[in-house]
Amino acid sequence: MQSLTTDTRQTRGTMRVRWPKRLLLVIPLVGTVMLVLILSTTVWRAVTLVRPPRLAVDEPEITRELPAAEQVTFQGVDGVQLVGNFVAPRNGAAVVLVHGLYANREELLPEARLLAEHGYGVLIYDNRAHGDSGGSVATWGMLESGDAARAIDYVQQRTGVAAGKIGLLGLSIGGTAALRETTTDPRVGALVVEATYSSMANEIEFMYSKYGPLSELPARWVAQLLGGLDYSQIEPKDIVCGLRSRPLLLVYGSRDPDVPATEAERMAAAACRPDALLVVNSDSHGRYMESADSSAYSERLVDFFDSHLQDVTVAHG
Numbered sequence: 140m141q142s143l144t145t146d147t148r149q150t151r152g153t154m155r156v157r158w159p160k161r162l163l164l165v166i167p168l169v170g171t172v173m174l175v176l177i178l179s180t181t182v183w184r185a186v187t188l189v190r191p192p193r194l195a196v197d198e199p200e201i202t203r204e205l206p207a208a209e210q211v212t213f214q215g216v217d218g219v220q221l222v223g224n225f226v227a228p229r230n231g232a233a234v235v236l237v238h239g240l241y242a243n244r245e246e247l248l249p250e251a252r253l254l255a256e257h258g259y260g261v262l263i264y265d266n267r268a269h270g271d272s273g274g275s276v277a278t279w280g281m282l283e284s285g286d287a288a289r290a291i292d293y294v295q296q297r298t299g300v301a302a303g304k305i306g307l308l309g310l311s312i313g314g315t316a317a318l319r320e321t322t323t324d325p326r327v328g329a330l331v332v333e334a335t336y337s338s339m340a341n342e343i344e345f346m347y348s349k350y351g352p353l354s355e356l357p358a359r360w361v362a363q364l365l366g367g368l369d370y371s372q373i374e375p376k377d378i379v380c381g382l383r384s385r386p387l388l389l390v391y392g393s394r395d396p397d398v399p400a401t402e403a404e405r406m407a408a409a410a411c412r413p414d415a416l417l418v419v420n421s422d423s424h425g426r427y428m429e430s431a432d433s434s435a436y437s438e439r440l441v442d443f444f445d446s447h448l449q450d451v452t453v454a455h456g
Contacts, residue, residue, distance in 0.1 A: 185358040189276050189366030194243045196270045201245065204252045213293040215267055216285025222271035223264025226255045232304040232448040233260030235290045239311025240277060243270030247310060249428035257441050262294055266313065276366055279339055280315030280373045287320040302326040306444050310334055310425045318375050321382060329386040329447035334398050334425050337376035337405040345399065376409035383411045386447040392421035
């Protein structure tokens with residue numbers, strides 16, 4: 140009996156010794172598995188930064204909202220086919236609207252309808268790698284800025300609208316594209332930039348901050364490798380002050396889940412004119428026409444383009 144008790148104690152003692160050793164083997168294994176999961180999830184999400192899933196276009200909805208619109212196509216800066224909807228102007232001016240990532244031309248449909256109701260010609264189109272347009276890679280404004288130039292070409296060819304009577308409105312990465320284009324295109328008479336990060340580096344840091352460098356750095360590398368992105372070319376904060384002699388309106392939501400309020404402050408400071416900033420009482424990324432400040436936003440938008448794209452004597456129709 141005594142020997143049995145002694146054996147049992149020895150066995151239990153051995154088990155107590157073995158378990159810590161097993162834990163020492165298990166902990167690195169669990170850590171490795173977690174690291175692989177973090178990296179694989181980050182890489183998969185990062186791929187969508189430059190190869191976004193396409194969102195189908197509801198053409199009947201566009202027809203309901205813009206009954207005078209026709210579907211059009213034109214070529215982007217590298218020949219890719221871009222698809223959009225166009226309404227001819229009734230007041231001698233036009234606005235080209237450029238949507239953001241993971242969206243399509245419907246994203247700015249409410250703004251297009253508002254401007255069309257006030258006589259403006261409008262062109263909304265799907266960015267490359269989005270909606271019905273061609274291309275497979277989104278370049279966060281690098282090529283999209285050239286596409287915006289081709290959109291302006293198209294509007295001028297269709298309408299004969301004079302240089303200086305064309306406005307650009309861009310949301311998110313569409314704002315980066317519109318901003319880049321305006322810096323080199325004197326035809327743009329007024330620019331609206333909405334919910335746009337001050338730099339792509341800041342945006343990736345915000346989007347992939349959950350695990351710090353473990354998620355942020357792989358995201359940067361994947362986007363750069365697959366998208367061929369040159370981050371130095373997509374830094375809105377570095378070029379916006381150069382537009383201080385051009386009409387500019389910066390619009391941000393007060394509680395945008397994708398773009399923190401600090402980005403609005405950075406862009407306003409970088410623009411060298413804080414009075415260009417309009418903060419909308421909104422908890423969404425864009426979609427300001429649906430916000431609590433929809434009336435004030437709509438009025439400011441129309442007044443801004445009226446002031447800079449047409450004579451004050453031109454009546455709304």
